[in-house]
Amino acid sequence: MSKVTAAQVFAASPIIPVMVIDDVKDALPLAKALADGGINVFEITLRTDAAIASIAAISQEMPDAIVGAGTVINPKQYQAALDAGAQFVISPGFSPELLEFSQTKEVPYIPGVATASEMITALSYGLDHLKFFPAEANGGAPVLKAVSAALPQIKFCPTGGVKEANLANYLALDCVGTVGGTWMIPAAAIQSQSWAEITQLSKKACELVASLRG
Numbered sequence: 001m002s003k004v005t006a007a008q009v010f011a012a013s014p015i016i017p018v019m020v021i022d023d024v025k026d027a028l029p030l031a032k033a034l035a036d037g038g039i040n041v042f043e044i045t046l047r048t049d050a051a052i053a054s055i056a057a058i059s060q061e062m063p064d065a066i067v068g069a070g071t072v073i074n075p076k077q078y079q080a081a082l083d084a085g086a087q088f089v090i091s092p093g094f095s096p097e098l099l100e101f102s103q104t105k106e107v108p109y110i111p112g113v114a115t116a117s118e119m120i121t122a123l124s125y126g127l128d129h130l131k132f133f134p135a136e137a138n139g140g141a142p143v144l145k146a147v148s149a150a151l152p153q154i155k156f157c158p159t160g161g162v163k164e165a166n167l168a169n170y171l172a173l174d175c176v177g178t179v180g181g182t183w184m185i186p187a188a189a190i191q192s193q194s195w196a197e198i199t200q201l202s203k204k205a206c207e208l209v210a211s212l213r214g
């Protein structure tokens, strides 16, 4: 497991899958299915009890992957994620305490933002790689295009409602570094352990990105 910056996280993969893992036994097969499809940056949401153990398992077994903790909403979770080996921490939003805490850690923090004021607040902490959440509900690519005219120093990871049908709108923007989403990981496929299906969907997503980005 190596140290990475937020810029390296964004550069490492044009797609960051948001992984909801209910059972730690699914962690490795799921991560390997995504990696087989060409995706090796992972956001494991802390919305489940199995998340921390899943981060630890994937970090240990897949040293070439970049493993992140998602939905981190307080410093306690932030620290637990770091202890498990998370290489980046990402949130749907931020709080003053999370921003302060992040300043004491080397592992990069990618806070979620939706407004120009939140973006400016993040910038004041030196954070310029941000999650735009929930992307589609907040106006999607047109909003990012408008906001980046004023704040061109920010790179975004739009997440929330991003899927194959609207991917092109986001990837057309220079301010979009990567996109987050779940469309290549249907919950039913995890439940039925259909790992080949997840590899297939990941491959398709990567091919689509390659064709859009040229």
Ligand SMILES: O=C(O)C(=O)C[C@H](O)[C@H](O)COP(=O)(O)O
Residues within 6 Å of the ligand: 018, 045, 047, 070, 071, 072, 091, 092, 133, 134, 159, 160, 161, 162, 180, 181, 182, 183
């Ligand atoms: O918990 C978080 O921090 C999140 O990022 C919430 C969702 O998992 C993403 O918004 C993915 O949303 P969909 O791709 O629309 O399924």
